[in-house]
Amino acid sequence: MARGIDFTDSAAAVARIAREFDDWAPELTALITDSDTAPVLRPLNTLPIGHQWDRVQGVTLLGDAAHLSAPNGEGANLAMCDGAELGKAIAAHPDDCEAALTEYEQALFPRSAAAATEGAHLHELLFGDNTPHSLVNMLTGHEQTQ
Incomplete structure (x- = not known):
């Protein structure tokens, strides 16, 4: 627009x-x-759906730095989940930071892709070429599957 x-x-x-x-x-x-x-x-800036990075020793990302996507109401929840999952991975591997970071990232990538896909879908419903009809169709159970 x-x-x-x-x-x-x-x-x-x-x-x-x-x-x-x-x-x-x-x-x-x-x-x-x-x-x-x-x-x-x-x-609105986003990372590509499915964005991943190569493992960098001693470094990882969480929150919007890891999975910046179209707003869908889940940004803070994802960041909190990232922090909790990273903490659990570190606790599970107290003497091996690289193993903890690898475990965290392996779970992060699919979780991020799913959230980004949902965000992109919601963005299309709310702001796409067929708005407001796409939103009305979704709310009335007439949303077309793609």
Whole structure:
């Protein structure tokens, strides 16, 4: 949606964004058109689904550094899980840090890929080309499987 919008011209940006929602209720489009704040483009950055790295001695990643993905409400949960899993791996291998880090990463990669896949799916439902129909279809049980 942001392609082709000049965010340096606030009035034009507001008008262009509001046009995306022409068939929506005026009470909702007013959230765009009646704001005192200029629109700001805030890109979402993600790592590729299935992102992995080669083992680096004594170093690993957790949280968004390990699996930055589209927001799906699970970011803090994943970071907490990463910390707990890393702690368990270190406790299981108190004299072998490399074994602990390897064990942690082997479990991290599939968990991260699953969460990133869910995040990408949710992002498509909420912001994809078929929005809002894709979200309505999902909520009413009519979501098409791909």
